[in-house]
Amino acid sequence: MDRYEIGLNKWEIDTPALVLDLDALERNLAKMATFLQDKPARVRPHSKTHKCPTIAWKQLEAGAIGITCAKLGEAEVMARAGIRDILIANQIIGPTKIRRLVNLAAYSEIMVAVEDAENARQLSEAATAAGVRLRTIIEVEVGMGRCGVEPGEDALPLAREMATLPGLRFEGIMGYEGHTVMIPDMDKRRAAAEEAMARLIETKVALDQDGLPAGIVSAGGSGTYNITGVYPGVTEIQAGSYATMDARYKGVIPEFENALTVVAQVISARGDRAVIDAGLKTMTPEFGVPELHQPAGWALGGQSEEHSSLKRSDGAALRPGDRVEVIPSHGCTTINLHDAYYVTSNERVVAIWPVAGRGQVR
Template sequence: MNKPMPGQALDDLETPVLLLDLDRFESNVQHMAAYCRDNGKEWRPHSKAHKSPAIAHIELANGACGITCAKLSEAEWMVAHGVPSILLANQIVSPVKFAALARLQHRAEVIAAVDNIAVVEPMAAAAIDEGVRIPVVVEIDIGMKRVGVEPGPPLLALSKAISDQPGLAFKGLMGYEGHVLDCWPLQAKKKACYQALDILVESRNLLENNGLQIEIVSAGGTGSYELSALHDGVTELQAGGGVFMDVMYRRKCHVEALTPALTVLTSVTSRAADRVVVDAGFKTLSSSHQPPEVLGRDDLRLRGLSAEHGVFNIVEGQAGPALGEQIELLVGYSDSTTFLHNYFVAVRKGRVEKIWDISARGLLR
């Protein structure tokens, strides 16, 4: 079956299809870039939600200082497509990956995140073998209890070890306040967020007092960026998923300034008196973290997703959609939905304008 074509009307699209509303997407990109800029922060958006060089270049054109990647293979792909600066916000530990990271430095700045002193010497050796210096930030556990070195003496020892290696260039710190995203009410979230970010600032002060220079203090996901951008100690934000603004960020994280832009267009393929079935199940859109929501109508309630079916109950007293009628679903969580698709169908005013390949999908190493 052929890809959608520019100029094609939405009513003529074969479903299911992943849609990106360009007016809303562009507004979100501009808002996030301006919010970071107006608060004195660089914007380095995460690419794990879109996995698309085309979208990365739109973010760069709107003022992003670079992008953030979750995996080395994803960073390799982005470098191959002209992205000049990348933060690799995940740890690597194998000699093969150290060598690949070193080779990338000939073509772009790819900053490694380190949280264990055991990787310092082999990473530096790979850099020396390649005749480059690998830029490095130290990731600190600021409360999420996932990855990161402990603050204080362990951080200082690791940072000194990095700065002492001729093959490495110590750049600074990063941390992720992911444990505060769904805190509420606002004052409780603000308190928890700033307690976490204060650890980064205290860590920066510790290192500077011991003679180390700090260029980067990186933090901030979409679920907390509105608060993190206001914290004086942070230099850059990694918030990326907000360009799509899915249901999870609105419902769980209480992000209000951005507009939902990512949807899945489906069709009703079966119906009964009390329910309809659409042609999109969990192989098309994920209910992980947050279920999808029906856009523009209030007569359907999600019963559940199976592999290729989405089952919706018809609200009592409502007629419900007809067989073959298109239903547009707001994506529950973009990170766990976009990688299921080969491309975004970018639309404006009811017509297809662009097709953007999700070409970094499957790059997991």
């Protein structure tokens, strides 16, 4: 029934609602396109943030060369929406998932990260049996301490084997400098990200010298788009949050706009305190308390499952039914709680876009 809310003012729709300012979104996409237009690197936006094929298509129209997914299930959603060039920036392990991956290769140009020779052989075998060739890149551990092979020559044995496997196409390498993207000080962020990229490019050089050129060198998040995105040898960046933004990223890359908010309503008010109908099941807390955008003179306090408390500094009194607008502290996980965006232009709901990849953790 929610589709009958198209055309309403955003202060009139039912609450809580995940609201996306279409104009701010499009300005963010244009800003990234403008930044990259005279650089060698392109953007392969990480769709784990928005999980929405409509937004992914807008990114492709704005010059993105493909998209990135965290999960196979997300990639299936995007491929069903007609998107072809998809990188799953994670390892796909085990026969169940490999069957799904190979199936996906029949109707998309799927590409997957690899860090282990046995996994590579299993991928090749399944692809060969299905008559497809899987695009693969090696994940390099560039300092975050998560997945990936060690940088430099350690990647060579794996790359050599992958190059010989008949079901695989060796496309290049990726590394995610996730430990650097949120460093508040720009100089320190730059130093840390460049150190990570030096590891990635060291690996590329070793591969080049070994006759296994890495055509794709993929890296980067939104917080390092202007560091990694200009680092020599990097061919694409996997920035995600720049599209919608959130309160935490606003402190890191303030040149992008907060396009994402939650509109909630007051359900209880008494003097300097009020309670709204949006809690942990509407806005995630791991990056801190969300930021109250409107009304002025109030701040968000604690969250419980379906409530958050407001405290007044010098704002006007609130009454039950009054609307408030909140900027999530972490967009990626907050969006993943919701089934749809209420897309607004000049405060009017102009569209409702499904968060089609929501919950696709498999």
